[in-house]
Amino acid sequence: MDLSFLGNVNWEVVAQLTMLAAVVLAGPIVIFALAALKGDL
Secondary structure, three states: OOOHHHHHOOHHHHHHHHHHHHHHHHHHHHHHHHHHOOOOO
């Protein structure tokens, strides 16, 4: 396989999108976990 395209990837953008996705997914997960445990918000 030709991995030369990896040199053209903007890793800063990839990292930012990854962190954004983690935050977006973590929100509902935390809220669901608190609701499931009958925790107070």
